[in-house]
Amino acid sequence: MGGRIYWCMLFGILSIACSCVLNHHDQSESIGHKSSSTNIIQLNSGVLELSEDHFTSISFKRIPPNQIEFKEDSIVFQVRESASFLLYPFGSVKKINQLRFDWKSKGEFNVLSAKHEATKKGDDARIRLGLILKSKADFIDLFGTPEWIRKSAEVLNHPADRIVFLLPGAFHEPGTSWKNPYSPKVDMISIPSTDLSDGWKQSEFLFEIPLETVGFMIMADGDNTHSSFSSEIKNLHID
Known part of the structure; x- marks a missing residue:
């Protein structure tokens, strides 16, 4: 089934990644969809399988990618002033009411305050989950667009035009x-965390209205703040 993605959603992904990417690409480039060979994933409520087979890793030109390790029941991001994300497409549109997951992180993280993390220079996160929201946008030709945008377009199976990122451990109040x-x-939302054992924390967020979602991203980034750290995520529940 052909994946489709649109300029404004991809511009959002581009924005999250790093200001360096914006400087190297013309913002007027056309973005649309392309035929996809990605296996369609039918998502059911419950624990999400964090299998490498379900994700596509997307990196950016001129920005070092994270080193990502898939363990038996978790994913580890090694960030060295780097940025990249994992993209998980849904086979059908999923109404998401609530997310819950466990995470931990250690190392140098140079975001200084809530004010700093809301700026371009401070726009990094130890871990962030992005819900990619359904849209009714029209098809736009992908010809001439950067490789990472074309690759993202091949992965998604439905049109999208907005992202909601959930950030545990942010400086903003939950x-x-x-x-x-x-x-x-x-949109960025700070979410609360509860301490567990061995450095693990659990975060949970309930939306006021279910969000029509076509896929999600898991990302860690330290390129804007020259940060180097590791983050790990497991036990991801979607309802």
């Missing part, structure tokens, strides 16, 4: 939302 400094199409 429940606070703000616009991403690069794109008004990307």
Whole structure:
């Protein structure tokens, strides 16, 4: 089934990744969809299988990618002033009410404050989960667009035009939302965490209204703040 993605959603992903990418690509480039050979994933409520087979890793030109390790029941991101994300497409549109997951992180993280993390220079995160929201946008030709955008377009199976990122461990108070400094199409939400054992934390968030979602991203990034750290995620529940 052909994957489809649209300029504004991909501009949002581009924005989240790093200001360096914006400087190297013309923002007027056309973005649309391309035939996909990716296996279609039918998502059911419950624990999400964090299998490498379900994800596509997307990196950016001129930005070092993260080193990503898939363990038996978790995913580890090694960030060295780097940025990249894992993209998980849904076979059908999924209404998401709630997410819950366990995570931990250690190492140098140079975001300084809530004010800093809301700016372009501070737009990094130890871990962030992005819900890619359904859209009714028209087809736009992909010809001439950067490789990472074309690859993302091949993965998604439905049109999308907005992202909601959930950030545990943020400086903003839990429940606070703000616009991403690069794109008004990307909403950021700070979510609470509860301490578990061995450095693990559990985060959970309930949406007021279910979100029609076509896929999600898992990302860790330290390129804007020259941060180097490791983050791990497991026990991801979607309802």
